Amino acid sequence: MSTSNVETTQDRNANGAGGSGPVTVCPGDSRYAELTVGHNARWVGTPESVRLPRTTEQVERIVQDVVRKNERFSVTSGGHCYADHVYNPSVRTVIDMSLMTDIYYDPRHQAFAVEAGATLLQVYETLFKGWGVGVPGGIFYSVGAGGHVSGGGFGLLSRQFGLTVDHLYAVEVVVVDARGRARTVTATRRKNDPNRELWWAHTGGGGGNFGVVTRYWFRSPDATGRAPEQQLMRPPKDVLLNAVALPWDELDEGRFTTLVRNYGSWYERNSAPDSPYAPLSSLLNLNHRANKSVGLLTQIDATLPGADKLLQSFVEEVTTPVGVGVRPVTESVGEQGPMPEFFHPVRLPYLTSVRYISTNNATLTNPALRGAYKSAYMRKGFTDDQIAALYRRLSDPAWENAASSVILFGYGARVSAVGADETASAQRDSIFKALYSALWREPEDDEANVGWLRGIFGDVHAATGGYPVPNDVTDGCYVNYQDGDITDPEQNRSGVPWHTLYYKHHYPRLQRVKAAYDPRNVFRHPQSIALPEG
Missing domain, CATH: 3.40.462.20 (Vanillyl-alcohol Oxidase; Chain A, domain 3)
Structure with missing residues (x-):
C-alpha cells in the first residue's frame, strides 16, 4: 500500500497555514470550555488536552504522540456528533480539526480540495463564489465536512445530484500501521489505486473508524474538460x-x-x-x-x-x-x-x-x-x-x-x-x-x-x-x-x-478496510467498526 508524501512547507504555505504550529488547550485555559462540548450540550468532555492542528503534517505528529503515550483520544471536525463519541470521560486527548478550513482548487488532482474542519456553509460559499460549483451536502451551516462527508451526507440538492460522496474523488487520511507508525495515505476512486478501498470506506463508512481525515477532493464522476468550473456539479442558479x-x-x-x-x-x-x-x-x-x-x-x-x-x-x-x-x-x-x-x-x-x-x-x-x-x-x-x-x-x-x-x-x-x-x-x-x-x-x-x-x-x-x-x-x-x-x-x-x-451487508468489507489501515484499533469510539475476528 503506497502512501503520499507528508505535506511540504510549500504545500502548507500555499494552503494558508504559513507553517504555524498546532494549538494545545488544557484545563485552566480560557478556551477549554468552548472546546470540550459539542452541538449537544449533554456531552461535555474532560480531556487532558485539546489539540488543534493546522496541517496534515501536524496531525500526523499529534497522532504519533498519542499512540506513543497510549492515550485514549477522539477526533472532531464540527462538534455535531449526536452521541458521546467525541466527548466522554474515557477520552484524554481531543484532536480538533476546526483550524484546518482551506478550500481550493488543486490542479494536481484536477479536483477541489476541502480540509476536514471546513464547515458546510464555508464549503458552499467558497465553491460557488469562486467557481460556480457546489456539493449536495446538508442544511446545517456549522457541520464540519470531516464527519458529514464520511457518513454519506445529504441535503436538499441530493435528489437532483446525489450524495456528497457521489462526487468524492479522493480522501487524505492519517492512519496508524501495525508497528504503531502514523502515516498519511491519499486514497482515490481510481480503479487501479492500491488504496481505493480506503476511499470507498469514506463514502458512508462513518467517521472515526480508520484514521483522521485531513482533507477531501471533489470532482464529479461525469466531469468533462479541464477548467476548474467543469470539474464539479453546478447548483441551480x-x-x-x-x-x-x-x-x-x-x-x-x-x-x-x-x-x-x-x-x-x-x-x-x-x-x-x-x-x-x-x-x-x-x-x-x-x-x-x-x-x-x-x-x-x-x-x-x-x-x-x-x-x-x-x-x-x-x-x-x-x-x-x-x-x-x-x-x-x-x-x-x-x-x-x-x-x-x-x-x-x-x-x-x-x-x-x-x-x-x-x-x-x-x-x-x-x-x-x-x-x-x-x-x-x-x-x-x-x-x-x-x-x-x-x-x-x-x-x-x-x-x-x-x-x-x-x-x-x-x-x-x-x-x-x-x-x-x-x-x-x-x-x-x-x-x-x-x-x-x-x-x-x-x-x-x-x-x-x-x-x-x-x-x-x-x-x-x-x-x-x-x-x-x-x-x-x-x-x-x-x-x-x-x-x-x-x-x-x-x-x-x-x-x-x-x-x-x-x-x-457492507460491514464485513468495512472490517477488512479497518484491518488494513488500523490493525491496532487505534481509532475507536463506542460504535466504531471492529476488527474482524480471527
Missing part, C-alpha cells in the same frame, strides 16, 4: 422556496393519517432517478401537538420549465386531501424558525437560499440545548400501524415539550442512481429519511425526554423489535444520526445488530 403550516387543532387522527400517507405515497411515485420531480426536495416537520402546527418546507430548482407548477402540484397533492387549509409558518416548526414570507413560493439565488435555510435554525446557536436523536431510512411510506403510533405519541396531551418532532427528509431520485455497492452508503433505494428528536434545556429533564424519544421510536417500529430493520418498508439507520441505544439489546430488540442497521 435560483431555487423556489415554499413553507406552509397545518394547525394541530384541526388535525384529528384521520387527517393526520391522510397527511403522512400522502407524503409517503408521493415519494413512492416520484423517486426514480429520471423523475421530473428529482429537482424537488422537502422536509415534513411532524412536531408534537405542543408546537401547535406541523410544517412543510419545499425547494425546487427554479430554472426548470414549469418549476412553479411542479412545486404547487406537490404541495397540493400532499396537503389538499387533508381537508385543512395551509397557513403561513408564523412559529418555529421542527428545527426551522418562522418563515411567513415563504407562504407563497419565493425565487431566491442558490447561495441566498442556502444561507437562509442553514441559519434559520435556533437549535444551532443555542449553547444550552440538550438533545436525543434516532433515525430511520424509509423505502416506502409508513404503514397504517406506524402512522397510528406517530399520531398517538405526537398528540399525547400529557407531553408538553414543543421541541419534540419527527422530521421527514426527501431522498431517492439521483441518490438511487448509484449502485448499493459502489459506495459504502448502502441504503440507496430509500425514498425519505426520518429523524426522531427531542430538544430541551435542563439536565433534570434528560430522563423524561430520552424516555419520550424511545417511546415514539419503539412504538413506530414495534413490529420489528423497536428498530427499522432492513425490509420492504424500512432500511436501517443513518450513521451520521448516531444513536446510543442502537447497541443496547433492551432498546434494540430486533435481533439485527447495530452494524447491519447502519451499514447493511
Whole structure:
C-alpha cells in the first residue's frame, strides 16, 4: 500500500497555514470550555488536552504522540456528533480539526480540495463564489465536512445530484500501521489505486473508524474538460422556496393519517432517478401537538420549465386531501424558525437560499440545548400501524415539550442512481429519511425526554423489535444520526445488530478496510467498526 508524501512547507504555505504550529488547550485555559462540548450540550468532555492542528503534517505528529503515550483520544471536525463519541470521560486527548478550513482548487488532482474542519456553509460559499460549483451536502451551516462527508451526507440538492460522496474523488487520511507508525495515505476512486478501498470506506463508512481525515477532493464522476468550473456539479442558479403550516387543532387522527400517507405515497411515485420531480426536495416537520402546527418546507430548482407548477402540484397533492387549509409558518416548526414570507413560493439565488435555510435554525446557536436523536431510512411510506403510533405519541396531551418532532427528509431520485455497492452508503433505494428528536434545556429533564424519544421510536417500529430493520418498508439507520441505544439489546430488540442497521451487508468489507489501515484499533469510539475476528 503506497502512501503520499507528508505535506511540504510549500504545500502548507500555499494552503494558508504559513507553517504555524498546532494549538494545545488544557484545563485552566480560557478556551477549554468552548472546546470540550459539542452541538449537544449533554456531552461535555474532560480531556487532558485539546489539540488543534493546522496541517496534515501536524496531525500526523499529534497522532504519533498519542499512540506513543497510549492515550485514549477522539477526533472532531464540527462538534455535531449526536452521541458521546467525541466527548466522554474515557477520552484524554481531543484532536480538533476546526483550524484546518482551506478550500481550493488543486490542479494536481484536477479536483477541489476541502480540509476536514471546513464547515458546510464555508464549503458552499467558497465553491460557488469562486467557481460556480457546489456539493449536495446538508442544511446545517456549522457541520464540519470531516464527519458529514464520511457518513454519506445529504441535503436538499441530493435528489437532483446525489450524495456528497457521489462526487468524492479522493480522501487524505492519517492512519496508524501495525508497528504503531502514523502515516498519511491519499486514497482515490481510481480503479487501479492500491488504496481505493480506503476511499470507498469514506463514502458512508462513518467517521472515526480508520484514521483522521485531513482533507477531501471533489470532482464529479461525469466531469468533462479541464477548467476548474467543469470539474464539479453546478447548483441551480435560483431555487423556489415554499413553507406552509397545518394547525394541530384541526388535525384529528384521520387527517393526520391522510397527511403522512400522502407524503409517503408521493415519494413512492416520484423517486426514480429520471423523475421530473428529482429537482424537488422537502422536509415534513411532524412536531408534537405542543408546537401547535406541523410544517412543510419545499425547494425546487427554479430554472426548470414549469418549476412553479411542479412545486404547487406537490404541495397540493400532499396537503389538499387533508381537508385543512395551509397557513403561513408564523412559529418555529421542527428545527426551522418562522418563515411567513415563504407562504407563497419565493425565487431566491442558490447561495441566498442556502444561507437562509442553514441559519434559520435556533437549535444551532443555542449553547444550552440538550438533545436525543434516532433515525430511520424509509423505502416506502409508513404503514397504517406506524402512522397510528406517530399520531398517538405526537398528540399525547400529557407531553408538553414543543421541541419534540419527527422530521421527514426527501431522498431517492439521483441518490438511487448509484449502485448499493459502489459506495459504502448502502441504503440507496430509500425514498425519505426520518429523524426522531427531542430538544430541551435542563439536565433534570434528560430522563423524561430520552424516555419520550424511545417511546415514539419503539412504538413506530414495534413490529420489528423497536428498530427499522432492513425490509420492504424500512432500511436501517443513518450513521451520521448516531444513536446510543442502537447497541443496547433492551432498546434494540430486533435481533439485527447495530452494524447491519447502519451499514447493511457492507460491514464485513468495512472490517477488512479497518484491518488494513488500523490493525491496532487505534481509532475507536463506542460504535466504531471492529476488527474482524480471527
